[in-house]
Amino acid sequence: MTRPLLILFALLCPLLAACSLEPIINHQVVDYFEANDIASNQVILQNILRAKDGAPLHFSELASIRGSLSSGASASATFPFMGPDHATTLPRKLGTVGLTITSSPSFDIDSLDTQDFTNGVMRPITPETAQFFLNEGIDYRMVLLLLVSGVRSAGSPEMLLNAPNSSRIVCYKQMPGPNALPIDYTILEADEKCDGNKSEPEFYAFLRTINHLGRLYPLSVKKSPKPVGGPFDLDMHKDLPEVAKIDPSHYRLARLGSGKYQLMSETQGSNVVLCHETTSEPAVAGVLASESDESTPVPFDACSRKRGAAVDHSAYDEQTGITRQTVVGEHEGTVVFKLRSTLEVIEYVGQILALQQEETEANLQLPERCVTLEYEDYKNGKKMTCNYGVLFHLQRSSDGFSSPLTTVSYNGVSWSLPAPKVCRSPTLCDHTLETISVISLLLNQNKSSKDIAKTQAVQVVP
Secondary structure: OHHHHHHHHHHHHHHHHHHHHHHHHHHHHHHHHHHHHHHHHHHHHHHHHHHHOOOOOOOEEEEEEEOOEEEEEEEEEEOOOOOOOOOOOOOOOEEEEEEEEEEOOEEEEEEOOOHHHHHHHHOEOOHHHHHHHHOOOOOHHHHHHHHEEEEEEOOOOOOEEOOOOOOOEEEEOOOOOOOOOOOOEEEEOOOOOOOOOOEEEHHHHHHHHHHHHOOOEEEEEEOOOEEEEEEEOOOHHHHHHHHHOOOOOOEEEEEOOOOOEEEEEOOOOEEEEEEEOOOOOOEEEEEEEOOOOOOEEEEOOOOOOOOHHHOOHHHEOOOOOOEOEEEEOOOOOOEEEEEOEHHHHHHHHHHHHHHHHHHHHHOOOOOOEOOEOOOOOOOOOOOOEOOOOEOOOOEEOOHHHOOOOOEEEEOOEEEEOOOOOOOOOOOOOEOHHHHHHHHHHHHHHOOOHHHOOOOOOEEOOO
16 A cells, blocks of 8 residues: 555656745745846936946846746655565555755846937926825925926026026125015026025025925916907898807817807917915916916916816907916916926936035034925025935945845945835925835837847856
8 A cells, every 4th residue: 555655746746846936936026126226226316326427327127037936846765676685674565755846037137328218308397297206295395396497487588497507696786685586686607696695506596496385286277368360240131151160179260259150269278387376266376387387378277176177268358268377487376387308307306416515524513414395494404404304315334234225335335215115295305215105107108019129148157
């Protein structure tokens, strides 16, 4: 009876070996996904650190990871066919089982420094993309700091640049109060003289503007129609067949206060308007623009709760047949927000790191300096520490406390991201991981399958 059982056991060994591979395969899959996450994070961090030093940026992609997992099972048994004539002991029945598993992963690495990818990351971010992040619950100041290259307020011919490395200064005729909107100013080079002591770095004037506006939320507002030709008389009894031929998707008729009619061309597309609450009702604070910082007309009631079919028709101008306009960039208290490109976002975060390093070295008597979402008097401020609403911050990590998932080595120094944690107060949170997430999504927008070509595989032999 023992001999058949041993034979059956030997035959079942390969099946048992196959079943035992399931947890190993699952572990390998998780490892491969983690390897891809590590590679993506480190490429972003490497480029941010390069941007801090003004070095060239390069992008690559871990195109694919192929796992090669093999196993082998063996079994052997020894049975005596007949006993020896003069043996003092019975012959032994021997059985052995063996199982070997080998893993040889290989992966493809592709450079993303292609024409299409480069053109994509150099193009300005669309207003719709910025609107997406603003609607995701991310602090509006963080979104504007990362995605906006500059603002132009009403009455100012020149943009205030959101550039930490800018050497320009903003010279005021009268220094605005805390978080007040900068008005009546001129932008000077660092070596130009400003009358009196009423100036501040351009970057801080930008932060002042962002914080003055208060909480902003985006709305997509259809562009206003444009008049075609001049007003004309219309007899509906006689001209109804001609009126019926008008394509409503492109044109519409507007009846003017004079009794005449105006043919209006429906403009395609929409503007992303930024609204804020006032003491009376929501009002237009600004508009997001990709191509230029030119003044943009939007309906004056764009932020009103009476929009679409419920709009108040008394808002229409009886002389032109279109909604009365607020020209953002000319109307008092409005701002045009010029969006930057994905490449500029990465360069901007690098400049933030450089500014923080410079400020820290210049103020050794104070805690480490960090750019925060709150406007502060950065020359004398005590809150410009790395504990309050930090936009982006990396720490030097020791070998004993570093993790490859959140650590990158650059010029012989290991830099690490902060540990993930739940934070519900934007003014106290460290937004570093959120910043990395935003950059990752922006880069993914510009990747395509044709950029990730098939290359020579690299095989890791254990």
